Amino acid sequence: MQRKCKIYIIKNMEKYINNISVDCVIFGFNSNTLKVLLTERILKDKKTGEILISDYTLQGHHVLVGENLDDAAHRVLKEKTGLDNIYLEQYYTFGDRSRLSNPKDQLWIRTNFPETSNHVVSVGYLSLVNSALIKPDRGHKFTKWFPVDELPSLGFDHYQIIQKALDALRYKLWREPIGFELLPEKFTLTQLQNLYEAVLGIKLDRRNFRKKVLQMKHIILISDPQKNTSPRSPQKYIFSREVYEKTKKSRLDFNI
Amino acid sequence: MQRKCKIYIIKNMEKYINNISVDCVIFGFNSNTLKVLLTERILKDKKTGEILISDYTLQGHHVLVGENLDDAAHRVLKEKTGLDNIYLEQYYTFGDRSRLSNPKDQLWIRTNFPETSNHVVSVGYLSLVNSALIKPDRGHKFTKWFPVDELPSLGFDHYQIIQKALDALRYKLWREPIGFELLPEKFTLTQLQNLYEAVLGIKLDRRNFRKKVLQMKHIILISDPQKNTSPRSPQKYIFSREVYEKTKKSRLDFNI
DNA sequence: TTGTCAGTGTGTAATATGTACACAATGCTT
C-alpha cells in the first residue's frame, strides 16, 4: 500500500499538535446549584474596536507534542484553576469535521491559532471540583461559574460538549462514588441530597435518600463530638474510598 | 499569544490525518465464547525474507481528512467485515505518547506509514456483531476470530485497547440493552444466558436468569407456532428497542 | 425396547431493596 506523496507545510508543530485538543468541563456545586466553569472569549476589530465575538468557552488547549492526553487535561486544569489532584475523567471524543465550522469560530481560530488544522478533534474531560477551593483570582480573570441550566452563549461546539458531560455525570452519579468530589471532605447528608437533586434535576424524599446512602458502607459518620446535640447542627459524614473498594461488589453478577 | 513559527513538512496530509486513527474492537459470540476479530500483521525483511514481525492487530485506520470520527469507524468496519448498520460505539481515546514506542511497531510504521506522526491518538470503538453475518471471505483474508481469553500476540497497545473495551462491555451488559446485538434476531433465553456467562465470565442460575430477563418488557416471546411443543424446541424471543425506549425509566431517580 | 443423556421448563420461601408517606424536636427570628 505505497502512497504517492504531496508535501504540506505546518507551522509550529514543535509547540503543539495542531489538530488534537483537550476540553475540560469543570463542574462545581454551590448555592445548591450545579455549575460549570467558563471563560469569556472576546475578539475586537483591531481598527474599529468593534466587538466581533463575545461569548464563553470551556477551558481547553491543544495537546503538546509528546504530551499524554491525560497530562494535557491536567495541565489545562492546573493552568485555569490552580488545582491539582482532582477528579478528572475522559468521557468522550468529539471529532465531527463540522464542529469548528461556525464563522465566528473560524475567525477566532484564524486570529489566535492560525496554524490550527481545520479538523480538530477534541478529547472531552470531565472534572469535579470542590468549588470553594478555586481561588477566584487564579487563572484567567474572565473565568466564571454558570449554572448548567443557565448557560451563556457558547463558542465552538461547547454546548454539546457540556451536555454530553452532564449526561455522563448523571449516568454515573448513582453508579460510582463521584458525588463526594463536588463537596467538602466532611459533608452532611442534606448537602449530599441537594447535590443529587441539583445534578439529576429532581426532588428526592429525605427519608428514602438517607436510607439508601447509609446502606453504602463507604459513607461514614464521623462522630463529630458536638456538644450541641440539637438537630440544628447536623451530623457530618465522610466518603472512604478504601471502604468503597473493599465493599463494592458487582451487584449485577448475581448468583455466582 | 503570538507564537514563533518553525516549519515542518508532513507528507500525504491530503489523504489522512497523520496522527489520529480509529481502532475497532469487534466482538462476536459463537461456540458460547466471546471473541474478537483480529488481523494478522506480517513483516518480512525484503532481502533475506526473514520474518521481522508476526502478530495480530485490531482493525484500524487513520482518519481521513475531512472525515467524521464516527464515519471513519464505520468505514473501517465496512472495509473489514462487509457489514453496515451494526452496533458501534466510541468508548475511549488512547493518547499516551508511549503507545507506539515498541521497536516492532516503530519498524512497522516506518515501513508502511512513513508519514505517520510519532504521537498517534487512537479513538477506540467497540462493535458488537452477529458473527454469523460476517462472510469469512470478506475483507482481509488474514482476519480471524479469537476468544477474548486466548488472545494471540498483539501489536501496538491493542491488548490494552481490547481490555478496556471488555471492561466497557461488561459494565454495560446489565445496564443497557446491548447483549442482543451479539445474537441472531430471534434467540432463546439459553443463548442469551450463555452470552451473559461468556461476557461476564461467571455462571448464572437458569431460573433466576429467566425470571430477571423476563421482567424486562422489551424481551418478547414470539409465539413461534411450533407444532412441536416439546421442551426440546425452545421458545424464541426478540428484543424490541421500541418497547425498551417506552418502558425504560431512570431506575435510579427513585421517588420523584 | 429400554436406559441414559442433554436440553428445556418451572416455583417457593427467605431476605433485601425500593417506595410512599407524617410527625416531633430544636433553635432562630420576629
Place this chain on the structure above:
DNA sequence: AAGCATTGTGTACATATTACACACTGACAA
C-alpha cells in the same frame, strides 16, 4: 410566644434478589 426552617426518624406494602430440585422430552446407544 408564635412561627419558621432545619434535622431526624419508622412502618407498611410492593418489588427484586437469591438459593435451591425436579419432571418432561427426544435423541442416541446399548
